[in-house]
Amino acid sequence: MSTTFPLCYSHNAGSSENLRRDISAKTDHNHALAMNQRVPKSARTIRTQSKIAKISTRRHNLPGTRDLLSYVNLGSMQDALHLFENMRKCDPFVWNVVIRGLTSNGNYEEAIDFYYRMQFEGVRADNFTYPFVIKACTGSFCFIEGQKVHSKLVKVGFDLDIYICNSLIVMYAKLRLIELAERVFEEMPVRDLVSWNSMISGYVSIGEGWNALFCFREMQELVGLRPDRFSTISALGACSLEGTLRCGKEIHGLTIRSGFEWDVMVQTSLVDMYTKCGRVDYAERLFESLSNKSIVLWNAMIGGYSLNGKPLESFACLKKMLEDDNFNPDVITAISLLPSFAQIGALLPGKTIHGFAIRKGFLPHLVLETALIDMYGKCGKVKFARKIFNHMSERNLVSWNAMIAAYVQNGHNSEALELFQDLWREPFNPGATTITSILPAYAEVALLREGKQIHSYITKLNIGSSTFISNSLVYMYAKCGDLQTAREIFDRLLNKDVISWNSVIMAYAIHGFGENSVKLFSEMREEGIKPNASTFVSLLTSCSIAGMTEEGWEYFNSMKTDYGIDPGIEHYGCMLDIIGRSRNLELAKRFIDEMPLVPTARIWGSLLVASRHNRNIELAELAAKHILSLEHDNTGCYVLLSNMYAEVGRWEDVERIKRLMNNGGFERNTGYSTVENNGKTYKFNNLDMSHINTSLIYDVMYIISKKIREDIYVHNVTKFRPLDVIRKRLTSPECHSVRLAICFGLISVSLGSPVLVRKNIRICEACHSAAKKISEVTGREVVVGDPKMHHHFRNGRCSCGDYW
């Protein structure tokens, strides 16, 4: 085998085992090309020379030195410092010993203080002092001090010392100033293995795996250095980062050839690498073959199962760890295990881990708390998640992301947006993960202006070309009422996947433009994209909103026969909406009875809406009973039923429901509508009088109401009216928020542009019919987005075909 190895500069790989054979690598020039060339040019020209020893031969005979050393080496810094204060301190050696002690005990600030004190007392820092001080700057993330120390050591001519330069490389890499690390590396006259290793691990620590691997190869091929365990561990970390199994296997081969496949840390890194590259099977085989397992190795394997969506194996691995090796689970075990419980929504085991962590004193712990937030979020316990978030003494971007995702996953969109707003006041900037989590919340509740803002931030982050993000944007623009922009983003998208198509089909669906959805579906098939289950959710939603009953049935039937997709519960839900539209309640009821899946609250919800449209209170009561047995806090259900009772004047039942809601502690969602003008958002409640132009708005509303011939109850409240009339007046639709918002929109939004209103709850029938008339008499397009869809009112008609 005489191939050149891209990563391992070594020859004969001889081994009989399968795994080892797998590993014997083939050349892959693409990988070399993929790694962009970040490594300093001079690295390729200067060859490492033998290390120039710079060992101080000074003798250290000051009294107490021996004791000082042993105190420091034993870690008793108290004693060391006490002794130090009583010593003569003319020799840098004693200072170095103390600074080293402080640094290795994590007292970085104090170490830096001693460095300054030393200079103040006239003792010159020597070549041994600087690595300790630089390490202290690294540990305390102190860039300013680091720079000062760096310029000082250049002045006194220590910038050629290999130990000092190596420390500087690590410092700059840890401070994420990789360019400075590269410059130190580049300007070194002599580099040793540690210099290279520091550069490699530096690239890994900032997430630049390919640069690390490139560096790893350069070290071997151009300089002829053999990687040691440090280089190997870092290089494996780089493979994990990039998920490159091929490179990982090559390095595995190298470890076997170099003989440090028996190194415990290397073994752990290998297991980790295989799980991160998606090969739990390789990791497992390696893991099983190791006889001396450390807690770190067990944790790596448990975490590997979690990562690869194998929660049960992860849990089994924990049990084996407890039985076989009697290891005590540590904080990392807990952290590795939690994603498993999160995945399967296993609240109880998750809580057990939480309790265990509390008993063990693991908390507070940034990463553990974040993992708990994630677990509680995925188990539907947003309140628990928030409680942990609130109590955290320290938070990073990941914790924020986890909390935001917890809100979004559970439909708490407004809370998610509020938290996202708070995030801007924190010292870290939202990243791609944050955006990915928050975009669905923007789609559900944000205004177009806010959506545009987040879009421009996405452009600034340079993640707009990501198919995943673009798909979310398509849906978000559609949900915010801007179908045109949604379409433009879709059209510009270079790599359209099935989700892109699903999104754009859904975009037209929620605006009631069914023909466009159907057209896109056939275009999609022409492009050779295979529809999936979600495609049919989009399509059937489109058919239901646009009232395309026949097409709906056709698609529903073709799912199984033509595409081999079994209809899921969402598909049955869409069909029920379609049936509901056709006013055939009998069929709707039968459809539920005969469907092969257990009806969910959403299914009964469809029946409830259908009953409401057909004014069938008995069926509505049945649907409501089922909904409330599944979701006792479904306020929408109470309200709908109560409205139905009110419409027929059954006030006792209205009261009964009101009492039920009060007893349950559920509050009716107060309806509001928002409209934008000139970059400002205007929010209206029912009967809103708070707006600066209130009288003008109400004037417009009066005129409009007259024009569309509605009776007016507003502003003439008198004391002695029959009860139901008073009730009716208090809820009179003329001053429903949406009406006020439309009126404000009519006078503020420039002519020619549609009036865009967003509403948090379903638009009521009276307002719907009024909006149609308004569009007719004013000749303007009014678009009202409610949680389900966007009603396009044009020339007296609505895109929903009067069923919503």
Place this chain on the structure above:
DNA sequence: AGTTACGGCC
């Protein structure tokens, strides 16, 4: 007397 190090959260 000094420099590099495995497993963790979205």
